[in-house]
Amino acid sequence: MSVTYERRKVPQAQGSRRGGEAPRCYFLTLGCAKNEVDTDRMRALLTRAGFVASEDARDADVALINTCSFLAAATQESIEATLQLAQERDEGIGNLPIVMCGCVPSRYGEELEDELPEVAAFVPVQEEGRIVEVVSDVLGLVTPMSPQGTMSPLRTIEGAxxxxxxxxxxxxxxxxxxxxxxxxxxxxxxxxxxxxxxxxxxxxxxxxxxxxxxxxxxxxxxxxxxxxxxxxxxxxxxxxxxxxxxxxxxxxxxxxxxxxxxxxxxxxxxxxxxxxxxxxxxxxxxxxxxxxxxxxxxxxxxxxxxxxxxxxxxxxxxxxxxxxxxxxxxxxxxxxxxxxxxxxxxxxxxxxxxxxxxxxxxxxxxxxxxxxxxxxxxxxxxxxxxxxxxxRHVGEVVDVIIDGVERTDEGTELIGHAWFQAPDSDGAVHIESGEAAVGDIVTCRLVDSFCYELVGTIVEDAEEVA
Ligand code: SF4
Structure with missing residues (x-):
C-alpha cells in the first residue's frame, strides 16, 4: 500500500455513553453512489437491530466510515478522513471507536490492522452483512441489540x-x-x-x-x-x-x-x-x-x-x-x-x-x-x-423532480433536477418561483442557464405550457 499516514492510539468503548439508551452510530461515506447504497443498507441493518443513526459524530457511540479505494487518491482521502475523525475524537469527541468499511479493507485486508491502530474493526465489502455483529462487538455489548418494530425494508432514503x-x-x-x-x-x-x-x-x-x-x-x-x-x-x-x-x-x-x-x-x-x-x-x-x-x-x-x-x-x-x-x-x-x-x-x-x-x-x-x-x-x-x-434546454418546458431547498443571498430557492440531469452529477434546476415539496415532480419552464445549472419557474397550468 503506497499511501502515507500517522499513527495514533485507539480508545476502547462500552455500549452507549448515555446509560441505558440505544447506542448511536455516525456514518461517513466516501466515494461513489454504490457506496452510498452500501452505507444505507448498513444503516438500515443497524437501525433494525435497535441502534440509532446520529447526524453528529460528537453525539455518537461509534463511527462507521465507508471507504473508497477506486484510485490511490481515493484511498488516501479515505485514510485521511479516518485519521481526521480519530484526531477529533482524541481532541474532544471522546470515546468513539471507528469501524472502517468498504473498499479500503477489501483491497488491503489484514495489512491494515497493524497500519491503522486508530481503527477498532475493519469490514470488507463482502462482510458488510455482518455489521450488527461487528458494531456490537466493538461496543462490548454482552447481549446483541434486539430488533425494534416491524422489519423495515433495507433502505433509509429521504430524498426524491x-x-x-x-x-x-x-x-x-x-x-x-x-x-x-x-x-x-x-x-x-x-x-x-x-x-x-x-x-x-x-x-x-x-x-x-x-x-x-x-x-x-x-x-x-x-x-x-x-x-x-x-x-x-x-x-x-x-x-x-x-x-x-x-x-x-x-x-x-x-x-x-x-x-x-x-x-x-x-x-x-x-x-x-x-x-x-x-x-x-x-x-x-x-x-x-x-x-x-x-x-x-x-x-x-x-x-x-x-x-x-x-x-x-x-x-x-x-x-x-x-x-x-x-x-x-x-x-x-x-x-x-x-x-x-x-x-x-x-x-x-x-x-x-x-x-x-x-x-x-x-x-x-x-x-x-x-x-x-x-x-x-x-x-x-x-x-x-x-x-x-x-x-440548449433553455426555453423548454420540462418535468423536474424537487430535491430540496437551498439558501441563497436573496433568501431560499427550490432545487431540483430535470429528466436529462442525473442526480448528484449533472447540475440542477434552480427554481425561482412557485411552490412544491421534496419529491414532487413539477413542470418547469427553463429560462436561463449558467455552466451546468439551469434556472426555471414552475408552470402552474396547462395554458402556460402551450
Ligand atoms: S474492470 Fe473496472 S473499468 Fe472495467 S468494466 Fe469493470 S469496473 Fe468498469
Whole structure:
C-alpha cells in the first residue's frame, strides 16, 4: 500500500455513553453512489437491530466510515478522513471507536490492522452483512441489540431519488482498474429483490430510481432465468408506474447496448432516454492495451445509432488520459472524438497507477505533468460541450423532480433536477418561483442557464405550457 499516514492510539468503548439508551452510530461515506447504497443498507441493518443513526459524530457511540479505494487518491482521502475523525475524537469527541468499511479493507485486508491502530474493526465489502455483529462487538455489548418494530425494508432514503444496485463486482479486468480485485466476480441481484426494494422506495416517497452496478449492461447473464437488462427495466418500471416516477440506468459498457436495450430505452415510458457509457478511450490500440476492445468507428456508430433511434437521447461518458504508452496523437484523438460525438456530459480522469493492476506493471508510464496537461485539454472540451448542452434546454418546458431547498443571498430557492440531469452529477434546476415539496415532480419552464445549472419557474397550468 503506497499511501502515507500517522499513527495514533485507539480508545476502547462500552455500549452507549448515555446509560441505558440505544447506542448511536455516525456514518461517513466516501466515494461513489454504490457506496452510498452500501452505507444505507448498513444503516438500515443497524437501525433494525435497535441502534440509532446520529447526524453528529460528537453525539455518537461509534463511527462507521465507508471507504473508497477506486484510485490511490481515493484511498488516501479515505485514510485521511479516518485519521481526521480519530484526531477529533482524541481532541474532544471522546470515546468513539471507528469501524472502517468498504473498499479500503477489501483491497488491503489484514495489512491494515497493524497500519491503522486508530481503527477498532475493519469490514470488507463482502462482510458488510455482518455489521450488527461487528458494531456490537466493538461496543462490548454482552447481549446483541434486539430488533425494534416491524422489519423495515433495507433502505433509509429521504430524498426524491434513490440509487438501487442491480449487481456488484466485475469480470472484465480492464488493465487500469482495481474494482474486480476489490469487489470480486460479477453477480446479478435477483429481480425479485430489486423490484421489492423499488416498491418500498416508491411507497416511501422516492420518485426516481437510478439503477447502478459496475457493469449494468450484463445484468442477468449469470442468473438461471437468463433474463437481461431490457427485461429488468420493464419489471422495475411496473413498480414505478403507479407513482408517475422515473427510471434511469447508469454505467453500461458499450458491448452491453443491445437492440433490445435500445428498444427498452425508447419504448418504456418510465425509462429516461439518458445513458452513461464510460468509453475511457476511442483509439483502438489504447482500448486494446486497456483490455477493453472496440474501436473509434464502432463507438461512433453506437452513439449515432442511439441518437437516431431514441429521440432526445442524452449521452454521458468518461474519458481517461495518460494511460501507459498513450501518445500525443492518441490523446488528441480522444479529445477529437469527444467533440465529434458531442457528449452532453463527460467525466475526465487522469490514469492512476493502481497496485495490483496489469497497467501498473506496464513500462511506458506517462509523467504526471503530461497527464495533467492532457486532462486539462479534454476537460476544456468536455466543459464547453456540457455548458452548450445545458444551454440548449433553455426555453423548454420540462418535468423536474424537487430535491430540496437551498439558501441563497436573496433568501431560499427550490432545487431540483430535470429528466436529462442525473442526480448528484449533472447540475440542477434552480427554481425561482412557485411552490412544491421534496419529491414532487413539477413542470418547469427553463429560462436561463449558467455552466451546468439551469434556472426555471414552475408552470402552474396547462395554458402556460402551450
Ligand atoms: S468494466 Fe472495467 S473499468 Fe468498469 S469496473 Fe469493470 S474492470 Fe473496472
Amino acid at each position: 431519488s434513490a440509487y438501487v444496485k442491480i449487481s456488484d463486482g466485475c469480470d472484465r479486468f480492464c488493465a487500469f482498474c482495481a474494482i474486480p480485485y476489490i469487489r470480486g466476480a460479477y453477480f446479478s441481484r435477483p429481480a425479485a429483490d430489486i423490484c421489492s426494494e423499488v416498491h418500498h422506495l416508491m411507497e416511501g416517497g422516492v420518485r426516481e430510481i437510478v439503477l447502478i452496478g459496475q457493469d449494468t449492461g450484463v445484468w442477468g447473464a449469470d442468473l438461471d432465468e437468463r433474463r437481461d437488462l431490457a427485461w429488468l427495466l420493464e419489471e422495475v418500471s411496473r413498480e414505478v408506474r403507479p407513482y408517475g416516477g422515473w427510471v434511469r440506468v447508469l454505467y453500461l459498457q458499450p458491448e452491453g447496448m443491445t437492440e433490445r436495450l435500445i428498444a427498452a430505452l425508447r419504448d418504456i415510458p418510465e425509462v429516461l432516454p439518458y445513458i452513461d457509457i464510460p468509453i475511457q478511450h476511442c483509439n483502438e490500440r489504447m482500448l486494446s492495451r486497456m483490455g477493453r476492445g472496440g474501436s473509434r468507428d464502432e463507438l461512433a456508430s453506437l452513439f449515432a445509432r442511439l441518437r437516431e433511434q431514441i429521440p432526445g437521447m442524452v449521452l454521458r461518458s468518461t474519458g481517461m488520459v495518460g494511460f501507459p504508452g498513450e501518445t500525443e496523437e492518441e490523446a488528441d484523438e480522444l479529445v477529437d472524438f469527444v467533440e465529434e460525438v458531442g457528449f452532453d456530459y463527460t467525466s475526465v480522469f487522469a490514469y492512476s497507477q493502481e497496485d495490483g493492476t496489469a497497467a501498473a506493471e506496464m513500462p511506458d508510464q506517462i509523467d504526471e505533468e503530461t497527464k495533467l496537461e492532457r486532462t486539462q485539454r479534454l476537460m476544456d472540451v468536455a466543459e464547453q460541450l456540457g455548458f452548450q448542452a445545458t444551454a
